[in-house]
Amino acid sequence: MKKIEAIIRPERLGMVRKALEEMSYPGITITEVKGHGKQEGTTQQWRGKEYKVDLLSKTKIEIIVLDEDVASIVETIARTARTGELGDGKIFILPVESAVRVRTGDRNENAI
Numbered sequence: 001m002k003k004i005e006a007i008i009r010p011e012r013l014g015m016v017r018k019a020l021e022e023m024s025y026p027g028i029t030i031t032e033v034k035g036h037g038k039q040e041g042t043t044q045q046w047r048g049k050e051y052k053v054d055l056l057s058k059t060k061i062e063i064i065v066l067d068e069d070v071a072s073i074v075e076t077i078a079r080t081a082r083t084g085e086l087g088d089g090k091i092f093i094l095p096v097e098s099a100v101r102v103r104t105g106d107r108n109e110n111a112i
Contacts, residue, residue: 001096001112002070006061007033008081008089013059019080020063025073027112029062038086058089064096064112 008016013030020028034055065073074091082088099111 001099001108002065002067003094003096004061004063004065004070004073004077005092005094006063006077006081006089007035007058007091008061008077009083009087010057010059012081012083013061015080016061016077019076020073023072023076025063025065025069027063031060031062033058033060037090056087064099066109066112 006016010032017028017030034057036054036056061077063073070093074093077091098108100107101111
């Protein structure tokens with residue numbers, strides 16, 4: 001099992017969720033986060049004054065998948081989240097040692 005963490009633009013979340021639902025992957029956790037990568041923020045104006053916003057709003061998607069589904073899930077997220085511009089995000093893949101479904105006590109693959 002693997003945990004896929006994707007940091008994407010908030011406006012792309014709907015498209016990514018729809019694509020994952022079409023793949024019949026039901027379990028997903030979504031968190032609103034702030035941060036920056038290489039773009040190091042942006043300069044904006046308010047009432048004629050410029051100010052720097054160095055922590056940009058992003059959306060973090062977490063999903064636990066079977067090893068054989070990793071490549072297709074990552075490709076789907078990358079394809080649907082991509083705008084081609086700086087700040088599209090990152091995808092991280094981490095190993096998952098085990099999982100337990102609290103309601104039934106199912107473990108590992110049966111828990112996801």
